[in-house]
Amino acid sequence: MYSQLCRAGRGQRDGGGGGGGRAAVRPGTGLEAWVASGGDGELELAIDGRLRRFPAVWLRDNCPCAQCLDPGSGQKLHDITDIPEDLTVAAAQDAGESVVVTYAPDGHRSVFSRSWLARHAPAEGSDHRTEDGDPRTEDGKDLWLAADLTPRAPSGPGRRPEGSWPRYLAEPAERARCLDAVLRQGFVLLHDVPAKNGMVLEVAASFGYVRETNYGRLFDVRVEPSPDNLAYTSREILPHTDNPYRDPVPTIQLLHCLRTADDGGDTGLVDGFCAAAALRAADAEAFDLLTQNPVSFGYQDKGAELCASQPLIELSPRGRVRGVRFNNRSALPLRLPYAELARFYPAYRRWAELLARPERRLNLRLGPGDCLVFDNTRILHARTAFSMSQNSAGRHLQGCYADLDGLASTLTVLRRTTGAEREARP
Amino acid sequence: MYSQLCRAGRGQRDGGGGGGGRAAVRPGTGLEAWVASGGDGELELAIDGRLRRFPAVWLRDNCPCAQCLDPGSGQKLHDITDIPEDLTVAAAQDAGESVVVTYAPDGHRSVFSRSWLARHAPAEGSDHRTEDGDPRTEDGKDLWLAADLTPRAPSGPGRRPEGSWPRYLAEPAERARCLDAVLRQGFVLLHDVPAKNGMVLEVAASFGYVRETNYGRLFDVRVEPSPDNLAYTSREILPHTDNPYRDPVPTIQLLHCLRTADDGGDTGLVDGFCAAAALRAADAEAFDLLTQNPVSFGYQDKGAELCASQPLIELSPRGRVRGVRFNNRSALPLRLPYAELARFYPAYRRWAELLARPERRLNLRLGPGDCLVFDNTRILHARTAFSMSQNSAGRHLQGCYADLDGLASTLTVLRRTTGAEREARP
Numbered sequence: 001m002y003s004q005l006c007r008a009g010r011g012q013r014d015g016g017g018g019g020g021g022r023a024a025v026r027p028g029t030g031l032e033a034w035v036a037s038g039g040d041g042e043l044e045l046a047i048d049g050r051l052r053r054f055p056a057v058w059l060r061d062n063c064p065c066a067q068c069l070d071p072g073s074g075q076k077l078h079d080i081t082d083i084p085e086d087l088t089v090a091a092a093q094d095a096g097e098s099v100v101v102t103y104a105p106d107g108h109r110s111v112f113s114r115s116w117l118a119r120h121a122p123a124e125g126s127d128h129r130t131e132d133g134d135p136r137t138e139d140g141k142d143l144w145l146a147a148d149l150t151p152r153a154p155s156g157p158g159r160r161p162e163g164s165w166p167r168y169l170a171e172p173a174e175r176a177r178c179l180d181a182v183l184r185q186g187f188v189l190l191h192d193v194p195a196k197n198g199m200v201l202e203v204a205a206s207f208g209y210v211r212e213t214n215y216g217r218l219f220d221v222r223v224e225p226s227p228d229n230l231a232y233t234s235r236e237i238l239p240h241t242d243n244p245y246r247d248p249v250p251t252i253q254l255l256h257c258l259r260t261a262d263d264g265g266d267t268g269l270v271d272g273f274c275a276a277a278a279l280r281a282a283d284a285e286a287f288d289l290l291t292q293n294p295v296s297f298g299y300q301d302k303g304a305e306l307c308a309s310q311p312l313i314e315l316s317p318r319g320r321v322r323g324v325r326f327n328n329r330s331a332l333p334l335r336l337p338y339a340e341l342a343r344f345y346p347a348y349r350r351w352a353e354l355l356a357r358p359e360r361r362l363n364l365r366l367g368p369g370d371c372l373v374f375d376n377t378r379i380l381h382a383r384t385a386f387s388m389s390q391n392s393a394g395r396h397l398q399g400c401y402a403d404l405d406g407l408a409s410t411l412t413v414l415r416r417t418t419g420a421e422r423e424a425r426p
Numbered sequence: 427m428y429s430q431l432c433r434a435g436r437g438q439r440d441g442g443g444g445g446g447g448r449a450a451v452r453p454g455t456g457l458e459a460w461v462a463s464g465g466d467g468e469l470e471l472a473i474d475g476r477l478r479r480f481p482a483v484w485l486r487d488n489c490p491c492a493q494c495l496d497p498g499s500g501q502k503l504h505d506i507t508d509i510p511e512d513l514t515v516a517a518a519q520d521a522g523e524s525v526v527v528t529y530a531p532d533g534h535r536s537v538f539s540r541s542w543l544a545r546h547a548p549a550e551g552s553d554h555r556t557e558d559g560d561p562r563t564e565d566g567k568d569l570w571l572a573a574d575l576t577p578r579a580p581s582g583p584g585r586r587p588e589g590s591w592p593r594y595l596a597e598p599a600e601r602a603r604c605l606d607a608v609l610r611q612g613f614v615l616l617h618d619v620p621a622k623n624g625m626v627l628e629v630a631a632s633f634g635y636v637r638e639t640n641y642g643r644l645f646d647v648r649v650e651p652s653p654d655n656l657a658y659t660s661r662e663i664l665p666h667t668d669n670p671y672r673d674p675v676p677t678i679q680l681l682h683c684l685r686t687a688d689d690g691g692d693t694g695l696v697d698g699f700c701a702a703a704a705l706r707a708a709d710a711e712a713f714d715l716l717t718q719n720p721v722s723f724g725y726q727d728k729g730a731e732l733c734a735s736q737p738l739i740e741l742s743p744r745g746r747v748r749g750v751r752f753n754n755r756s757a758l759p760l761r762l763p764y765a766e767l768a769r770f771y772p773a774y775r776r777w778a779e780l781l782a783r784p785e786r787r788l789n790l791r792l793g794p795g796d797c798l799v800f801d802n803t804r805i806l807h808a809r810t811a812f813s814m815s816q817n818s819a820g821r822h823l824q825g826c827y828a829d830l831d832g833l834a835s836t837l838t839v840l841r842r843t844t845g846a847e848r849e850a851r852p
């Protein structure tokens with residue numbers, strides 16, 4: 001059934017040549033494969049005319065046979081130490097849409113589909129150095145300035161990510177579009193969420209799980225007589241992220257408007273990833289200072305005392321932006337050596353100025369029934385001061401926290417059923 | 427009331443000398459202060475005979491006056507951009523236990539206690555480079571091998587962190603001791619937790635908040651007919667961390683034993699931070715490969731599809747270990763360029779071998795009523811295979827997730843009331 005396509009030879013990594021040779025190219029497929037016996041003897045495969053190499057241990061670690069991968073759970077049944085240390089590819093056979101790999105010394109066999117190998121082929125060279133597959137970094141996002149999300153003509157369609165709660169509930173494709181916006185633009189504004197107590201928890205439950213904290217499952221944002229938090233006053237609050245004193249920080253925040261203020265209390269959103277990219281381009285030294293020095297944040301009331309230390313701009317190990325934290329209200333005294341403090345503060349100020357620029361701030365006025373869902377590791381939120389009149393009940397939002405992983409999972413499962421593909425990137 | 431202690435002069439940073447001068451040392455206090463007018467004119471203060479310098483902007487950012495710091499919430503009322511950019515310390519005055527700082531150009535005044543300044547004084551030089559105040563890194567932990575937590579003589583007292591649930595409930599100091607163990611040793615074993623359905627949620631609620639996931643608020647670990655997860659079989663499971671496909675990963679896991687297996691099903695714990703430190707010492711190149719390359723993990727069932735990418739060993743921006751992820755069962759195909767894959771696998775194997783060493787594994791046999799609480803970013807857990815007999819109901823654990831920040835907060839608040847100080851470090 002399998003036709004022998006390949007024979008043993010030395011891989012290119014070993015200098016090529018001696019003893020090795022190529023199997024015939026299969027006409028019409030643009031695909032050829034052969035085995036390297038030198039060193040750790042890998043599989044070599046031409047995909048779309050380009051040579052791709054697959055280390056033996058990588059292939060074996062991904063073997064899809066029922067001995068290696070549990071058919072029920074799809075989980076691997078082996079640990080990395082179960083793989084023979086001196087593993088090589090002894091033979092590779094063409095089997096139509098598959099390639100059958102036989103390993104030495106133990107004779108184990110793996111059957112890989114050609115399409116799977118093509119999709120997962122290790123890159124050659126170092127061009128993939130920054131592609132780390134991490135969905136949380138700037139690379140998977142659509143960065144924006146306020147104008148990017150504002151209709152250019154008064155009557156034109158806005159690109160502001162928004163949706164209607166009844167449609168969101170009724171139509172899986174609409175739900176997928178709204179959730180995708182949280183991952184790509186960092187937020188979505190849902191309208192027509194009934195302005196009822198506790199509805200914010202229903203919105204969270206529609207895509208994930210509430211992250212309960214010392215503020216409760218939900219918290220009321222309104223003026224309190226003896227506030228433990230400046231959020232519970234009528235003061236202006238500049239762009240910030242929530243709960244930087246928590247670790248892990250809640251990665252999603254929801255704010256649902258039950259009542260507006262008579263005047264003021266408007267919401268502003270800033271794309272922290274877009275701002276971080278701008279800082280990196282404009283002032284690499286400031287960017288480095290903010291990514292390399294942790295800042296401690298704290299919160300304290302009768303029942304809680306929280307403290308966490310993380311840089312204001314968090315990078316992936318590959319140096320890509322994967323989180324921002326910004327909240328001077330709860331920043332604790334910086335503990336840096338004197339010389340670094342003197343360098344840090346100008347960088348911190350520059351970052352704050354950049355975040356405060358009007359062109360970065362998307363202004364919204366939440367009305368009763370509006371619910372914002374946003375990525376708290378990326379989007380800073382702000383509000384203008386508002387007035388308190390004696391005759392009205394006053395501004396009242398309800399908020400809660402949730403996490404991005406649950407939202408992303410819900411979106412992926414929705415796409416399985418709706419068949420909706422992620423919109424092609426420009 | 428305030429006696430003028432100081433006068434204007436050039437700070438040491440500017441070369442010292444010209445025009446500057448010291449105020450008289452206050453006899454008996456070992457403390458002197460003067461103002462530097464050059465550059466950004468900082469406060470200089472001798473504390474225990476050593477000169478400490480405080481940048482003007484740092485002082486102002488930490489001003490404790492009611493205009494700068496909300497007396498109710500303790501939160502800052504200003505943003506960093508509210509501080510004049512050309513701020514200097516114009517004068518500093520001795521006021522007994524306090525130092526009064528007056529700034530130019532705006533004449534704002536801050537009163538700092540001497541003890542606060544001494545406690546928060548910026549370090550000189552670079553000796554504090556790795557002290558980032560981050561409670562999550564290896565620096566705040568007691569690293570261990572199994573023998574460190576095992577009684578040396580059969581009758582001797584074990585150092586294994588454990589406690590009794592009734593005492594934990596009754597005595598705040600006992601509760602603080604148990605929670606401190608989770609932060610320092612990475613786990614605590616609570617005995618005599620009633621072996622009743624759902625009790626694991628009560629244990630979590632005693633110190634924090636349950637992190638609900640697609641597995642529910644709690645999950646049952648027992649043999650299932652069609653398991654979505656290998657945890658729900660009777661197979662051996664090697665040391666691993668849970669849910670590496672989640673981001674943020676749950677930072678605490680609880681496992682409560684309701685029923686033991688007739689034979690086997692023993693639990694093993696490994697200190698991943700201790701192992702990471704050992705890898706760094708033994709093989710710096712392997713350590714670097716594991717800290718710099720993200721690995722993708724995935725999980726999939728009917729209702730969920732999760733994916734996250736993070737390095738197997740996560741570092742703080744200062745290069746200190748702050749998390750481990752290890753779970754070959756759910757590791758997705760590594761996407762690295764060919765040359766890096768060939769280097770990564772030997773490092774991965776070396777790490778796996780190190781984690782599997784018997785001297786690192788603390789073996790426990792959970793009995794009904796035992797509840798393990800452990801740091802899932804640090805401690806790997808494992809179990810031996812177990813037998814299923816026809817006549818018994820079989821091994822049954824209940825688990826849930828929670829987070830370290832809530833636990834640390836509970837501990838800090840407990841210490842406020844019990845007056846219990848964190849045990850002095852050796």
